[in-house]
Amino acid sequence: MHITMIKKRLLNGDPCPKCAQTEEMLRRRDLWQRIDEVIWAIEGESDSPGAVMGSRHGVDRAPFFVVRDDSGHETVFVSALQLIRAHLSDAPAADPSEAKSLEPPEDLSAVAEDLSQRDPSEILRWGLDRYGDRCALRFDAGLDVVLIDMATRLGLAVSIFAIDTGRLRPETHRFLDTVRDHFGVVIELHLPDAAAVGDLVRRKGTNSFLRDGHAECCALRRVAPQQRALAGFLAWVSGERNDQRLVGSAPLAVVSRDAEFDSEKGSLVRLNPLANWTRERTWDYIRDRQLPVNELHAEGFVAIGCQPCTRATRDDQPERDGLWWWERSDSSSQTKPAGDGI
Ligand code: SF4
Secondary structure (H helix, E strand, O other): OEEEEEEEEOOOOOEOHHHHHHHHHHHHOOOHHHOOEEEEEEOOOOOOHHHHHHHHHOOOOOOEEEEEOOOOOEEEEOOHHHHHHHHHOOOOOOOHHHHHHOOOOOOHHHHHHHHOOOOHHHHHHHHHHHHHHHEEEEOOOOOOHHHHHHHHHHOOOOEEEEEOOOOEOHHHHHHHHHHHHHHOOOEEEEOOOHHHHHHHHHHHOOOOHHHHOOHHHHHHHHHHHHHHHOOOOOEEEOOOOHHHOOOOOOOOOOEEEOOOOOOOOOOOEEEOOOOOOOHHHHHHHHHHOOOOOOHHHHHOEOOOOEOOOEOEOOOOOOHHHHEOHHHOOOOOOOOOOOOOOO
16 A cells, blocks of 8 residues: 655745645654655646646645555545544554543533533534544534634544534535535544335324424434444534533533433443533634635524524524524424425
């Protein structure tokens, strides 16, 4: 196997910041020596070796990697994390003794207390260092894009997944693609069980949540797919914040045991690195780093979710007013949604 890294050199002679950051991350993880060759794409020079390589493989960004196997077959990776997962991770797959050593600390509340004043990036690092490739990150296609940015900057691989309930807005699907491209990450989409949804629709119609409450539909379209997505993982990362929760809800700790999505052994850990950030603080991070955002935010959506169950809200409304509002007596309006959709 031969691994080539294609880097970009800017007009001023410096490597592009993302290439430098990627090299630093590979060095930090002791993987730099596994890169056999570096080829440069020079800014503005379409005939430079790296630019030619990019055009041959249809890649218009840097860095990227080309892996040639012994038969001469070439595979392109636009993400260093994908390359690591595919070819550079020598970590043995789940072995029982490793799983035992990764069991959650007995006193997670002490860990949560210790981490509660830390920056979200440090909380994320704690989880990814401790659980490695057995820690997954759920991306809700909202402001939690900051977690993907933080994970990428830390240079620690994380499995990212999203739940496609089958009723998401098209803007959210577009944003998932934008985030994939922007960070060069894989986002595994997990779908509901078609037979279970079909059965519910046959019995109660497409919008039973308007009559019976959202729990039954959510159990099939959101909870069950996430339980399947987390099978085999020991921890997962959520972008939920305390300022999104209903008044009177128990405060969200930065680390806790998760019973909701644990379909196996009762040892799943949930990390909430953004628990103590406000919406404004999260937006500041997004603006400072010019991260991509879901276009629904510009239309007034704070809660990002299923089309029939989310709506735009005003600045003076609590975030929860944008989700399942017709079910709550304290909401400013109980008008039910039209329930269009599939
Ligand atoms: Fe169903 Fe609404 Fe829950 Fe989506 S948010 S799974 S449409 S009840």
